Structures are given as structure tokens and as C-alpha cells.
Amino acid sequence: MKIRNPRTGHLDFSLRVVSHDEVAQLVSQLRSSQPQWWQLGMAGRVKVMHNFSEQLVAHREALIAAVAEDTGRWAESELEVDVTINTIHRWCKDAPELLAEAPPRKAHLPFLEIQPSYLPFDVVGVISPWNFPLLLSLVDAIPALLAGCSVIIKPSEVTSRFVAPLQEVIKSTPELSSVLKLVTGAGETGQAVIQHVDTLCFTGSVATGRRVGELCAQQFIPAFLELGGKDAAIVCDDADIEVASSALCWGSMVNAGQSCMSLERIYVHENIADEFISRLVEKVKKLRHNYPDIKVGEIGPVISDKQVAVIRQQLDDALQKGARALCGGHLLQLGGGFYCEPTVLDQVNKDMLIVTEETFAAIVVVQRVQSNEEAVQLANDSKYGLSAAVFSQDMANAYQIAAALKAGGISINDASLTGFVHEAEKQSFQCSGMGGSRMGAESIRRFIRKKSFIRNTGVASPWWFKA
Incomplete structure (x- = not known):
């Protein structure tokens, strides 16, 4: 073949x-x-x-x-x-x-x-x-x-x-x-x-x-x-915004989002949402495709051609239902390969495929919440439960939220740590x-x-x- x-x-x-x-x-x-x-x-x-x-x-x-x-x-x-x-x-x-x-x-x-x-x-x-x-x-x-x-x-x-x-x-x-x-x-x-x-x-x-x-x-x-996964991150109102935005930029975009531990959903407290989203978008916008030089740039192509149709369907569905692309939002064809623009979407809801289904692309959705309880409820409202992340400077609060999440590996004040800490048991x-x-x-x-x-x-x- x-x-x-x-x-x-x-x-x-x-x-x-x-x-x-x-x-x-x-x-x-x-x-x-x-x-x-x-x-x-x-x-x-x-x-x-x-x-x-x-x-x-x-x-x-x-x-x-x-x-x-x-x-x-x-x-x-x-x-x-x-x-x-x-x-x-x-x-x-x-x-x-x-x-x-x-x-x-x-x-x-x-x-x-x-x-x-x-x-x-x-x-x-x-x-x-x-x-x-x-x-x-x-x-x-x-x-x-x-x-x-x-x-x-x-x-x-x-x-x-x-x-x-x-x-x-x-x-x-x-x-x-x-x-x-x-x-x-x-x-x-x-x-x-x-x-x-x-x-x-x-x-x-x-x-x-x-x-x-x-x-x-x-x-x-x-x-x-x-x-598969549809990993969620919760950014509390006392989170270090610089830490959270840097970690989640990496955790959502590394390997062009083609990772089961990719952070695909972010729930951020409304008290800090504007500043956090601004910093996240600023950092995501700086990422570049590794084309034409494979060694230059952070975002590679979509590896499987079958995934292209999935990404396109989810993006189209979200944008047609009112989602807003704060950056990116398109699939590009460069040199015969397909590349997803590094994308941050807001104004999303659970009626959109991109909120409920695994995307496996350089796309992250951001949703504002009024409380930690609302964030946990939205994070758990998923058929997936691989891993997640919590950002808070109050460790008691962070661990309380982590305990309530229905996922196996929870990173605290970082993203996708289960990819590096192999001695931590999780299911x-x-x-x-x-x-x-x-x-x-x-x-x-x-x-x-x-x-x-x-x-x-x-x-x-x-x-x-x-x-």
C-alpha cells in the first residue's frame, strides 16, 4: 500500500x-x-x-x-x-x-x-x-x-x-x-x-x-x-496569568495539537478572562508553520489526511454557529500538505462539535465562567476523561478542583505533565x-x-x- x-x-x-x-x-x-x-x-x-x-x-x-x-x-x-x-x-x-x-x-x-x-x-x-x-x-x-x-x-x-x-x-x-x-x-x-x-x-x-x-x-x-481525549483546563481568578497563558499555549499547540494529552478546552474565570485571553492569543499568534523549512517554526502539518476532513467539519460547524476566531481559524495547503492555523476560538457552546468531539489540531476553545464550580461542571460534561489542568495560586483550591475533575492525570499550574512524569499512575x-x-x-x-x-x-x- x-x-x-x-x-x-x-x-x-x-x-x-x-x-x-x-x-x-x-x-x-x-x-x-x-x-x-x-x-x-x-x-x-x-x-x-x-x-x-x-x-x-x-x-x-x-x-x-x-x-x-x-x-x-x-x-x-x-x-x-x-x-x-x-x-x-x-x-x-x-x-x-x-x-x-x-x-x-x-x-x-x-x-x-x-x-x-x-x-x-x-x-x-x-x-x-x-x-x-x-x-x-x-x-x-x-x-x-x-x-x-x-x-x-x-x-x-x-x-x-x-x-x-x-x-x-x-x-x-x-x-x-x-x-x-x-x-x-x-x-x-x-x-x-x-x-x-x-x-x-x-x-x-x-x-x-x-x-x-x-x-x-x-x-x-x-x-x-x-x-481519545478532550482535555480541559481551568484557569481560576487567582491564577498567574503569565504562567497559565504560556503553559496553555504550549499544551494546546505542541505537535500541532495532535496529541491525546492536548488541552483543547479552557474555562477561565470572568474576572481575569480579558487579560488571560489577550495574553494567550498574543502568544499563539507568534507560532509559525514549519514550512518550507521543517526545522523552522513550531507548527507542523496535519499528519493524517483523514484528519483534515474532521478539522474542517469542526471549524465550519463552530463558525457557522457563532464561534469567533480570535486568531487563525483556517486550514491552509502549503506545498501539498495541510496545515491548521494556530487557532483560539471563543463564544463557543456545547452545541458545537469543536467543544464536544476530539479535534486533534492546533485549535483551542476558550469559555468564560463565573465560578470554579461552573468550570468543573463544564469540564466534566464530556464523554472523555484522559487528563486536565488547573491553574490557581491557592494550592488548597487547586487540589480541591483537581479532585472534582473526572480525568486520570491532572496537571497543576502547568500543562500536559503526564507526558513527562511517567512514574505517576493514572487511568x-x-x-x-x-x-x-x-x-x-x-x-x-x-x-x-x-x-x-x-x-x-x-x-x-x-x-x-x-x-
Whole structure:
């Protein structure tokens, strides 16, 4: 199949579609190789993963170039590769302690002893999205591998140029090549992965995630779903306006808004609304597209051509219903690629798609509120619940508001911190996902099955039949 270049619009890359039978064969190979990987022990797996990170460093420039070609942006591609490398280092440091087996303990029945143990899943499947193709392909794979699983990854067909250099990295780490495989293709390839693995991690839209969850239920395997968001920020009347406007300019516009943790809705107290909105618009107006030079400018193109229609529909719907563009408000075509102008909308309401549906673009809506309670009510009036933000100089007030928000990760006096603080456990609320936390200690424990050895220490059990 042909892949579109987001900067030129040209179908300039041919992607091999891996068949169902090939997926089945690869999973069979992974299943055969996994016991030896598990028998290496944690120390052995940590050593291999350190070697993997060294090979990523050695291939860093090729990976950045491929990810940049996939996504049409440069600075975020550099960051994506470096964060992936650092993620391996962090998990190599944390995994041994997090998965250390606890010592035996006495049961409530004093003559019985419990020895906790665990086994990893044999094969973990990962289906990843197009907005951060390398990082989101490996963010679940890395802890799964350290837990002792083998892993098969199916990246988004929209952004699969990075697969070739990543496969070179894997080949350069021989011990890993038998337990980490990548397959390319569209939905049919993803369905084949689901049909053959033992557990699945999916990142993507709510609509596709719902279907993935149904398929996993049919296979009777666990599903960990990280889905869409419509993250809200609450700016209280005592907020530091300079801090809030800078943080939310970045949090709404980074990666051209193509992030599940993007702040898409801002509820600002009317007492400071004029000043806050003025500062936010001033900062958003300074952002520039990275065209024609990919290394100059902050806002890259719309990565997926299917997203163009979504953005256009939401903008048209909002403007027709009375929304006002304080800056931006248009989709542009530059050099064959589509770029969304950095946009701030006000005079919005919940009858507009751009308020209720995930936009995934360099667009943020601002709504004035009369109280913190109104802000919380509006923020929670959503089918999504991924993350959020609160800005207040009164920490007791900030934490009270954060506690009332129906979302997993709440940044306080900053934006989208869950993208950087990976040790903070959080779960997705409502339609934003299901399953255990992708962050923190719980993350790696998603990939093990707990066991217990229960030993009688030498006492006749009182429930035995009496001879």
C-alpha cells in the first residue's frame, strides 16, 4: 500500500502489508522464543535492553529522519527519539525492584504459608497510532519485554517509515530480535495480531478502540486501551496569568495539537478572562508553520489526511454557529500538505462539535465562567476523561478542583505533565480508555499473571475428612 507524505501530499512510500498467515507465523515464533527470554532473568533482560538503547543512540539520526518524514515535524521527532531512549533507561532502573518477588508470608490460617510468584504473558500485542509513531510503539513494549514477554507491534499504516530503521536497531541487538517483531499494514493486519496474542495494548481513537475491545473480548484476552481525549483546563481568578497563558499555549499547540494529552478546552474565570485571553492569543499568534523549512517554526502539518476532513467539519460547524476566531481559524495547503492555523476560538457552546468531539489540531476553545464550580461542571460534561489542568495560586483550591475533575492525570499550574512524569499512575476515565495504568509501577504489572504457592507447613488441615 502507498503512504502519503504529510508535507507534500504525495504517495511516495510503499508499505508492505503483512498477511494474516504471516502474523500467525511470527506470533508462533515469538511464543517459541519467549521461554528462553524469560529464563534470562531480570538481570539478563536489563542487559539486553541497555544494549538496545545503545543501538537506538547509534541509529538516532536515521530514526529522527524517518519519524520526521512520517510526521512532517522535526523538533518533536528529535524529542520523541530521545524520550524513547530515556524510557528504556528508566525501566531498566525500575523494573528489577517493581517485579522483585516478595518473601513468603504466613496466611491468616497460621499453619499455611504463601509464596507469591508470577509468570509473564507469552506474547503481547501492541497496536500504535500515528501521532508519536516510535514512542507509542515502544512505550508499552519496553516494560512488557522487561517483564519477560515477547512482543509484536503493528504501527499505524499512516506513519510506518520509521519501521525500517527500527528493525535495523533490533537486528543489531540479536538477543532481542527473536522476541520483538514489527508488522506493517492496515486494519486487517491489526485484527490478525489481536487474534493470536495473549494480551493487547492499543492507542488510538475511541471508535477504533471500542472495536478493538470487542475483538479482544471475543478472544478472551485482556485489553489495555488508551483512547481519545478532550482535555480541559481551568484557569481560576487567582491564577498567574503569565504562567497559565504560556503553559496553555504550549499544551494546546505542541505537535500541532495532535496529541491525546492536548488541552483543547479552557474555562477561565470572568474576572481575569480579558487579560488571560489577550495574553494567550498574543502568544499563539507568534507560532509559525514549519514550512518550507521543517526545522523552522513550531507548527507542523496535519499528519493524517483523514484528519483534515474532521478539522474542517469542526471549524465550519463552530463558525457557522457563532464561534469567533480570535486568531487563525483556517486550514491552509502549503506545498501539498495541510496545515491548521494556530487557532483560539471563543463564544463557543456545547452545541458545537469543536467543544464536544476530539479535534486533534492546533485549535483551542476558550469559555468564560463565573465560578470554579461552573468550570468543573463544564469540564466534566464530556464523554472523555484522559487528563486536565488547573491553574490557581491557592494550592488548597487547586487540589480541591483537581479532585472534582473526572480525568486520570491532572496537571497543576502547568500543562500536559503526564507526558513527562511517567512514574505517576493514572487511568483513563469514561470513553478515554480502560485497563490498568500505562504509567508508574502498575504499568509493568499489566504484563504478568500473578501466582501463589500455598504450602501446608506440617499441620493436619481441620477440614480434612476424619477417618
